[in-house]
Amino acid sequence: MFDRVRTYIARFRTSTRAEAAGGSEKRAHNLFEAASDYVSARAEDDQDRMDEASGWVSPEALSFGVSELACRAVIALARERDESPRTVARDLLGLPVA
Template sequence: MFDRFRKARAGIVGSVLPEARSERKRTHNLFEAAAAYVSACAEDDQERIDEAAGWVSPEALSFGVSELACRAVIALARERDESPRTVARELLGLPAT
């Protein structure tokens, strides 16, 4: 019974105290990984690219980067009052259709 009490107390203390939280390994979701990966690529920071690429599987990272690209194109299209297709082609340096 006291063992269960100690474990429960340790869980509560670990969730409240910052130093206890830092001892646990932090997991990253695929969107955090994608955001870190893309921003590191934009800044040409190979160390951060490698770090973010290790947070999730390559498949999950690919999905996250794709989702980020879609959301970015949609946001830019709304901001510019243009179609997502026009914005995407412009960002890639492709001729207008």
């Protein structure tokens, strides 16, 4: 089972797309780089950067990367706050404590 997950992740890490700017060289971006740029652009409400980052990898890879980034962020905040990841996630979304 873990081999399938590793294969899935490896396939998306190597997924690349050419930059749209007038025939410039292809630059390989991995899914985590795309996810971090996409999320930071979204936090800053920068639509141009969001569009650029979303073109670097497939939509599935970007979704996986954003999900992984969210998971890691919640874990980091939970450790920093000395709370459970569930409590932190619910707090970030403005949900009542369960």
